[in-house]
Amino acid sequence: MGPNEVLSDVSKICREVFNDQQLEINPNTRAKDVAGWDSMTNLFLIDAIEQRFKFKFTLDEIMNAGNVGELCGIVMQRGQLS
Amino acid sequence: MISNEGIAKNLYDLYDSLAGHELVHSGRTGGFEFVRHEGFAWPNMAYRPGRSGPARREEIRLLKELMVSEGWPKLVLFDEEGMTGEVQELLAKERLIGATEWVNMALPVGKSAGHGRWESENVGKMGNLECRRIDVDDPGEWSQWASVVSGVLFKNTPLDPGLFRHPAIKQQFSLMTGYVDGKAVATCLLYFGESAGLYMVATLPEFQGKGFGRQLMGYSRAEAAARGYEFVVLHSTKAGLNFYSGLGFKSFGKLFLYYSMQ
Numbered sequence: 424m425g426p427n428e429v430l431s432d433v434s435k436i437c438r439e440v441f442n443d444q445q446l447e448i449n450p451n452t453r454a455k456d457v458a459g460w461d462s463m464t465n466l467f468l469i470d471a472i473e474q475r476f477k478f479k480f481t482l483d484e485i486m487n488a489g490n491v492g493e494l495c496g497i498v499m500q501r502g503q504l505s
Numbered sequence: 506m507i508s509n510e511g512i513a514k515n516l517y518d519l520y521d522s523l524a525g526h527e528l529v530h531s532g533r534t535g536g537f538e539f540v541r542h543e544g545f546a547w548p549n550m551a552y553r554p555g556r557s558g559p560a561r562r563e564e565i566r567l568l569k570e571l572m573v574s575e576g577w578p579k580l581v582l583f584d585e586e587g588m589t590g591e592v593q594e595l596l597a598k599e600r601l602i603g604a605t606e607w608v609n610m611a612l613p614v615g616k617s618a619g620h621g622r623w624e625s626e627n628v629g630k631m632g633n634l635e636c637r638r639i640d641v642d643d644p645g646e647w648s649q650w651a652s653v654v655s656g657v658l659f660k661n662t663p664l665d666p667g668l669f670r671h672p673a674i675k676q677q678f679s680l681m682t683g684y685v686d687g688k689a690v691a692t693c694l695l696y697f698g699e700s701a702g703l704y705m706v707a708t709l710p711e712f713q714g715k716g717f718g719r720q721l722m723g724y725s726r727a728e729a730a731a732r733g734y735e736f737v738v739l740h741s742t743k744a745g746l747n748f749y750s751g752l753g754f755k756s757f758g759k760l761f762l763y764y765s766m767q
Binding site: 473 | 597600660762
């Protein structure tokens with residue numbers, strides 16, 4: 424699985440978590456760009472990504488990831504991509 | 506008088522009142538109590554009343570064990586008194602992550618509260634918003650109320666009419682709806698505890714910023730006063746603080762909501 428496939432899967436998770444099937448996600452997408460992306464739904468998103476890619480974010484990563492690209496980068500490093 | 510502890514207690518009492526209901530799973534581990542209505546958005550919460558004191562390591566470990574093994578509750582609520590530095594460290598170790606904070610707020614509504622900003626509060630129809638306490642047994646009124654609450658607050662996860670229709674529970678709540686041209690646009694749940702508590706305050710996004718929430722708050726405040734309450738209390742998100750402060754609510758302490766990561 425390469426970066427595009429990871430972004431595609433993370434985008435699907437975002438649409439599910441933010442309850443918006445039309446949501447367009449790219450690596451630069453940040454919380455302020457998405458309606459309903461707040462501190463609570465951010466944890467729902469992180470939880471769903473962890474379950475999909477079977478790894479755990481560190482507390483620092485949860486608090487400091489700035490955009491979808493950074494989340495995908497962490498997935499590429501530590502997630503199960505098969 | 507009202508206190509921070511009293512405002513928090515109103516919410517714990519609300520959950521306690523649900524715990525005995527046949528549709529609601531409930532239990533206790535250490536000083537934590539929890540309620541959940543399986544398959545529905547609400548209630549689904551662990552909470553730790555301040556009377557239990559700060560949580561100990563073993564209590565937090567057992568709660569997390571339950572959260573992982575059962576898959577619920579995913580959220581746990583702490584009041585300010587229980588949120589020590591040591592507790593925060595223990596929560597982080599168990600991957601219980603701070604999700605949000607709520608500010609405990611209260612507004613006097615009794616005889617000494619005065620009037621002024623709520624001039625029209627005793628009138629059901631205010632401006633073009635018609636405020637009404639709904640009949641939960643009316644499928645149309647229920648479905649409109651539930652649709653607003655579920656859509657705005659719970660990502661469209663359904664609420665169970667059976668829970669709200671239960672006679673014992675019906676006497677503890679009033680469900681309020683504000684209508685524009687027959688369409689439900691704003692809601693709240695007024696809980697009759699030691700204080701009157703406002704919960705499930707929601708306005709459809711396209712109707713926000715038009716004063717409808719304020720009008721429904723005024724209607725609910727009037728019902729609380731008519732029932733003899735001295736205070737209405739609520740727990741505001743950061744986003745709601747200015748709105749409620751503008752209505753005259755005063756801030757007290759905080760509640761902390763933590764989310765259990767897998």
